[in-house]
Amino acid sequence: MMQRVLPAALSLLLIAQPAAFAHAIDEYVQRTVVSLDAGQMHIAMRLVPGVEVLDDLLRRIDADADGVLSATEQRVYAQRVLGDIALQIDGQPVEPVLVDLDFPSIERMREGLGEIRLAFNASVRRGGKGHEFVLENHHEARVSAYLANVSVAPGSAIHVTAQTRNRDQSSYRVAYTTE
Amino acid sequence: MMQRIGLGRALTLMLLATLALPASAAQSTASRIASAAEAFLASLDDTQRQKVLFAFDDAQQRARWSNLPVTMVPRGGISLKEMTPPQRSAAMAMLAAALSKPGLDKVQKIMEGDAVLASEASNRTAMFGRDLYYFSILGKPSAQDPWMLQFGGHHLALNITIAGERGVLTPSFVGAQPAIFTRAGKTVRPLASESDKAYALLQSLDESQRKQAILSYRVADVVLGAGQDGRSIEPEGLKVSGMNERQRALLVELIGEWAGIVHDSAAAARMTEIKATLADTWFAWSGPTTLAQGSNVTAYYRIQGPTLVIEYAPQGGEPTLHIHTMYRDPTNDYGRKLTAE
Numbered sequence: 001m002m003q004r005v006l007p008a009a010l011s012l013l014l015i016a017q018p019a020a021f022a023h024a025i026d027e028y029v030q031r032t033v034v035s036l037d038a039g040q041m042h043i044a045m046r047l048v049p050g051v052e053v054l055d056d057l058l059r060r061i062d063a064d065a066d067g068v069l070s071a072t073e074q075r076v077y078a079q080r081v082l083g084d085i086a087l088q089i090d091g092q093p094v095e096p097v098l099v100d101l102d103f104p105s106i107e108r109m110r111e112g113l114g115e116i117r118l119a120f121n122a123s124v125r126r127g128g129k130g131h132e133f134v135l136e137n138h139h140e141a142r143v144s145a146y147l148a149n150v151s152v153a154p155g156s157a158i159h160v161t162a163q164t165r166n167r168d169q170s171s172y173r174v175a176y177t178t179e
Numbered sequence: 180m181m182q183r184i185g186l187g188r189a190l191t192l193m194l195l196a197t198l199a200l201p202a203s204a205a206q207s208t209a210s211r212i213a214s215a216a217e218a219f220l221a222s223l224d225d226t227q228r229q230k231v232l233f234a235f236d237d238a239q240q241r242a243r244w245s246n247l248p249v250t251m252v253p254r255g256g257i258s259l260k261e262m263t264p265p266q267r268s269a270a271m272a273m274l275a276a277a278l279s280k281p282g283l284d285k286v287q288k289i290m291e292g293d294a295v296l297a298s299e300a301s302n303r304t305a306m307f308g309r310d311l312y313y314f315s316i317l318g319k320p321s322a323q324d325p326w327m328l329q330f331g332g333h334h335l336a337l338n339i340t341i342a343g344e345r346g347v348l349t350p351s352f353v354g355a356q357p358a359i360f361t362r363a364g365k366t367v368r369p370l371a372s373e374s375d376k377a378y379a380l381l382q383s384l385d386e387s388q389r390k391q392a393i394l395s396y397r398v399a400d401v402v403l404g405a406g407q408d409g410r411s412i413e414p415e416g417l418k419v420s421g422m423n424e425r426q427r428a429l430l431v432e433l434i435g436e437w438a439g440i441v442h443d444s445a446a447a448a449r450m451t452e453i454k455a456t457l458a459d460t461w462f463a464w465s466g467p468t469t470l471a472q473g474s475n476v477t478a479y480y481r482i483q484g485p486t487l488v489i490e491y492a493p494q495g496g497e498p499t500l501h502i503h504t505m506y507r508d509p510t511n512d513y514g515r516k517l518t519a520e
Contacts, residue, residue: 027399027495029399029400031402046406111251112247113247145399146399147398147399149412151411151412160413168397
């Protein structure tokens, strides 16, 4: 049985170039999901620095270079991310409020696993037919890969009518209606 | 026999047997998986068994999967490396019972690909290899009551919830690196159909459909990977209601590459569910629209419906050789609809 399932002697030869182990090690992958609810916008960010860009990033997060991300350093960094974000709702600039943050250890990040999680809230107008928000993320633009999406709960009174992005998803525009 | 019981009664029995066939066949599949799981558990010593078994509702263990190597994200359960040859045989027999033949073949090729990675001098061999795949069982294997089988390692995470005749494979991560290699002189592409069928669908679209399906922006990786259970995003691209019959058939075939990993009766039920809302399903493509002969698609694509999310995401500098895919039902992660959690 074992021989059939996992042949013991396989001649495994790689063709093309050797495949180096790579999970976006040279990019800072920033996944953002904007959840729309009645009267509220929730912005969840998951930031994963690749190991090749980590040292440079850590110099800006770990201000005292002690190898530990203190609560103060985490909060300062979260505010820096917030400062690199521009949000407009219905044409008006809106300042999201930091509501949660979670940082992995530097050791985890060095293994390529560190996922920094930040959450922000913003108020949205209720009612009215046509609405729009524009979220721009310019944080660490030189090395970042952005993924921006919107989520609406099933059965919600909010309906997304259009989504547009620029090529690298650093600019994300969503049109929606509310019942 | 026919003469002894009488023709009429024989026909009646045959008819009853025919009517009962789908249910009994499904039950026999559930029984077969449960029996294989019990045989696997019986092959383990007490310490191993304790490592393999978890409570059915253990939320931490359910979510303890990843696309990353097991040295980076430790998995629960025990690995093939920790098993004796008979235990490995029992473990793989359990997996074979839970999967379809093509599904098992795909899984084996993904594991072989990881063995290729392990054979490369430039890589740390402790991170990769076909032995570094873990089994865990949540709940008690049963032909009737719900339980879960988890199997995974680098680039593979199968979460199989079994509830009687039903089987749910979501969420599951199915990736490959290298996604092209040779074995005994033959080229192996673990995710060949996921690439080629998607490309055939793209090729079938007319100019107007392509304008809708092809996104203008780059998608670097899967959006709804590990840690995103139960979440969904707004769909984009070309809606299936705008596809013709042939295109729909191509899409259904493509979806079957993920839905068909699990055993046949569960896969059939899942495809019925997906087809029921096919018109509300979307197909989106981001990246190159060409495909080199014998290679893999280097574009990201997503198939998304009311109960379905499939993402195919080639990675970084070696997109033909390193592929991530994600298969979800945001309404039914870990079979919660079956178990009414």
